[in-house]
Amino acid sequence: MAAIAVPNRRTSSAIAGAARVLQRNLLVYRRTWRGSVFGSFLTPLLYLTAMGIGLGSLIASGGSTVLGGVDYLHFLGPGILASSCMQTASFESTYPIMGKISWRRNYEAILATPLQVHHLLIGELSWIAFRMLSMSSAFLFVLTVFGIPRSPLALLAIPAAMLTGLAFAAPIIAFAATRHNDSGFAALFRFVVNPLFLFSGTFFPVSQLPDAIEWVAAATPLYHGVALVRGAVLDTMPATWPLHLAYLLVFLGVTAVIAERLLRRRLVK
Amino acid sequence: MTAIARRAAAPPPASTGIVASLLRSRRLVQRNLLVYKRGWMVIFSGFFEPLFYLLGIGYGLGTLVGGVELADGRTVSYAAFVAPALLATASMNGAIAESIFNVFFKLNFSRTYDAILATPLGIREIAIGEMLWSLFRGTLYVFAFVLVMIGMGLVISPMLFFVIPVSILIGAAFSAAGLATTAYLRTVQDFDLPMGVVVMPMFLFSGTFFPISVYPQVIQLFMELTPLFHAVGLLRGLAVGIFGLHELWDLAYMVVFASIALWIALNRLEQRLIK
Amino acid sequence: MPPGEEILVHARDLTKRFSGFTAVDRVNFDVRTGEAFGFLGPNGAGKTSTMKMIACSSPVTDGDLSVIGMDPRTQAAQIKARLGVVPQTDNLDAELTVLENLLMYARYFDIPMSVARPRAADLLAFMQLSERAKDQVEPLSGGMKRRLTIARALINEPELLILDEPTTGLDPQARHLLWERLYRLKQRGATLIITTHYMDEAEQLCDRLVVMDKAKIVAEGSPRELIERYSTREVLELRVPEAVRAGLMERLDGLAERIEELPDRYLLYAADGEQALEQVHAREIPTESALVRRATLEDVFLRLTGRSLVE
Known part of the structure; x- marks a missing residue:
């Protein structure tokens, strides 16, 4: 009796497998990208005009020393860049991931193929990195229109912003993997993402806050992301930049490992 | 031929007046209360949103700003300037989140309304019911926010108490506008346009965070057309104790805006739901 | 209980047009009290459109329709107060529990809680759902959701129960349980209108039926009569x-x-x-x-x- 022929096929490498997951998201994005590109330019434009110029006009010239010697528009621009990446990455890691886990069961379908859980995670993180790349490029373009970047070093703001986004995506995917309905997400945005947006150095230096709160803010990835992005855009990179970078990388690495574990626990039974 | 069925024992004809609709629409509020009996945290946590803004923008940023000069020449702290505006934007955002996202979901995905429409309740009751619910939630937040303002010493005028009914009016207006918009939306992506082109610019530019006088005349005129500008103007006036012709015009604008939005919402939802 | 003499639904030249096409084209039928009346036909024949007009959820384009002696055009709320509707796709309230779905629905009909509670308990027992009363709706099986939707449609003790494709998508066991429950309802004297594209369902449940094809009624009679006449x-x-x-x-x-x-x-x-x-x-x-x-x-x-x- 003839044996069933086993095609000589390797199990997918991490990169090839993750690329398939990324490819799937890009396929969907092909139909919806227009809206998000529009938003990528509109959001910075609106925030810089309103808060940077409008509100900036109320900030007395004396405020400038607190802001590190720049006017409010220049202070705010890079901060909003980093926090926009945080917000988009956070959103992409909540409802869409939950949908693929339980509402539409895409992951169940994908895991029935040779792909594995770590392909899913790396694929989703690559997808979010792609979104961060396009968003922060558009943002940097708008900043340039406002004359904010000081030197070509500003281009480093793009990888810094991507890293900031990913440092939120990984832990939030981990969180999403433990949820059975979406009610926790509202709380996540209300109590974590939005307060960070307000208190992590985007709108005003963290030094304005009481010491205790300042320490809490400094423990969050956004604080370090803002420091790097602002340093790159304004060409005022602080000497502590390796610390900020290391913090973000370690944070991303640890939370990604946790996310993989939790996704596996949820999806592979 | 056999007789067409009796009319006997038919319930008295359902009154179609607006008062009867209002009465019947309370069922929708009951339904939502039942749902949120388990999800009360969501409602409770909604209060923190404006509070965080007040702390972050009002105080954090306020240290950089210093004082703001009012129309009557007085200077107030930035927190006192921005607090009533945050109340107005919170009323807008809350009403819109409820009437756009929740209602859209019930309309398109969970088909909750299809089931309700098979009962004696009609579209008008559904629309009014959802608005009442949104107002109920909004009112809780307004009360809480006003208490915080008092606690933080941001109260400048006893007129502040008029802030409560006026905030409810503002919530009703935006809730009706949200319902009217929802009736036109087909997919989730359709939200990007109204949110990005209307809601966010209004939030940022309608005098919320700084007086619009910093802008050129043309932009100022344009901003004066938006409902949020009038909502902010009205609440800020009441909070700092100014109620003049300007504020009267703001009030009139909001009443007219709410009526038109409600009219569109009712008619348009009817077309949308009846096929 | 034999079918009564009263006509509960009366349609003459009933027509439904959407922009561009005619879903229901001048159909005539009468549904009598106490009978189970079927609309049989393939998907797109116009069954659901007809049902929706009877349920007052879709306006009549043309022709006459009277439901429980009333006109859907002007007395929709009164008609709906006396109907039970089971739509093709379950539209249970996913945010409420099984029992709450029934109680809340009763409130939409202005049924007092003191009446709704025992009635809901009876209906859950009748539909074999009592053990799931406190559960959320989402984890229920397809057959359970269907039975809950039917229980919900009965909460106002309707004079006429409208079922659109009641067993489509259910496994054989769930179908048979549902048929048995519907048969018992019929025994109690309920008037049923059922659409289906399953022959066995129509033969099991319907006293009389019309065959619909391409927006028109092409034949009418009891299942036996139709078989004798056309086969x-x-x-x-x-x-x-x-x-x-x-x-x-x-x-x-x-x-x-x-x-x-x-x-x-x-x-x-x-x-x-x-x-x-x-x-x-x-x-x-x-x-x-x-x-x-x-x-x-x-x-x-x-x-x-x-x-x-x-x-």
């Missing part, structure tokens, strides 16, 4: 080797009252199927399989429209 008592189903198909119709000629050639088989309509089969063998026609069965509504539909009902 023979028995049907011989033949499968033959592919090579034999050419010219087979001539070779079969005269063996049955009517012969249908389908892509995969031949249907020979004859009063006596066994006798027809003997003659097939006598003519030395090679067969892969042969089956004699009683005629069903499927055969009626094939006869009326030249197409099968469920592809």
Whole structure:
């Protein structure tokens, strides 16, 4: 009796497998990208005009020393860049991931193929990195229109912003993997993402806050992301930049490992 | 031929007046209360949103700003300037989140309304019911926010108490506008346009965070057309104790805006739901 | 309880047009109290549109319709107060529990809680859902959700229960449980209107039915009457080797009252199927399989429209 022929096929490498997951998201994005590109330019434009110029006009010239010697528009621009990446990455890691886990069961379908859980995670993180790349490029373009970047070093703001986004995506995917309905997400945005947006150095230096709160803010990835992005855009990179970078990388690495574990626990039974 | 069925024992004809609709629409509020009996945290946590803004923008940023000069020449702290505006934007955002996202979901995905429409309740009751619910939630937040303002010493005028009914009016207006918009939306992506082109610019530019006088005349005129500008103007006036012709015009604008939005919402939802 | 003399739903030249196409084209029918009345037809025949007009959720474009003696155009709320509607797709309130779905629905009808509570408990027991009363709706099986939707439609003790494709998508066991419950409702004197594209369902449940195709009613009667009128008592189903198909119709000629050639088989309509089969063998026609069965509504539909009902 003839044996069933086993095609000589390797199990997918991490990169090839993750690329398939990324490819799937890009396929969907092909139909919806227009809206998000529009938003990528509109959001910075609106925030810089309103808060940077409008509100900036109320900030007395004396405020400038607190802001590190720049006017409010220049202070705010890079901060909003980093926090926009945080917000988009956070959103992409909540409802869409939950949908693929339980509402539409895409992951169940994908895991029935040779792909594995770590392909899913790396694929989703690559997808979010792609979104961060396009968003922060558009943002940097708008900043340039406002004359904010000081030197070509500003281009480093793009990888810094991507890293900031990913440092939120990984832990939030981990969180999403433990949820059975979406009610926790509202709380996540209300109590974590939005307060960070307000208190992590985007709108005003963290030094304005009481010491205790300042320490809490400094423990969050956004604080370090803002420091790097602002340093790159304004060409005022602080000497502590390796610390900020290391913090973000370690944070991303640890939370990604946790996310993989939790996704596996949820999806592979 | 056999007789067409009796009319006997038919319930008295359902009154179609607006008062009867209002009465019947309370069922929708009951339904939502039942749902949120388990999800009360969501409602409770909604209060923190404006509070965080007040702390972050009002105080954090306020240290950089210093004082703001009012129309009557007085200077107030930035927190006192921005607090009533945050109340107005919170009323807008809350009403819109409820009437756009929740209602859209019930309309398109969970088909909750299809089931309700098979009962004696009609579209008008559904629309009014959802608005009442949104107002109920909004009112809780307004009360809480006003208490915080008092606690933080941001109260400048006893007129502040008029802030409560006026905030409810503002919530009703935006809730009706949200319902009217929802009736036109087909997919989730359709939200990007109204949110990005209307809601966010209004939030940022309608005098919320700084007086619009910093802008050129043309932009100022344009901003004066938006409902949020009038909502902010009205609440800020009441909070700092100014109620003049300007504020009267703001009030009139909001009443007219709410009526038109409600009219569109009712008619348009009817077309949308009846096929 | 035998069907009464009262007409509960009365339709004359009832028409539903959407922009560009006619979903229901001048149909006439009467539904009497106490009967189970079926609309049988393939998807897109106009069954659901007809149901929605009766349920007052879709306006009548043209023609006359009276439901429980009232006009859906002007008395929708009063009609709905006395109907139970089970839509094609379950639209349970996913944010409420099983019991809350019933209680809240009762409130939409202004039924006091003191009445709604015992009634909901009875309905849950009747639909074998009592143990799930406190559960969320989402984890329920398809059959349970269906039974809950029907229980919900009964909460106002409707005079007329409208069921749109009640068992589509359910497994055989769930279907049979549902049929049994619906049969018991009928025994209690409920008037049912059922749409279906399943023959066995129509034969199981309906006292009388109309066959719909392409927006029109093409036949009306009891399942037995329709079979007698449009079919023979028995049907011989033949499968033959592919090579034999050419010219087979001539070779079969005269063996049955009517012969249908389908892509995969031949249907020979004859009063006596066994006798027809003997003659097939006598003519030395090679067969892969042969089956004699009683005629069903499927055969009626094939006869009326030249197409099968469920592809």
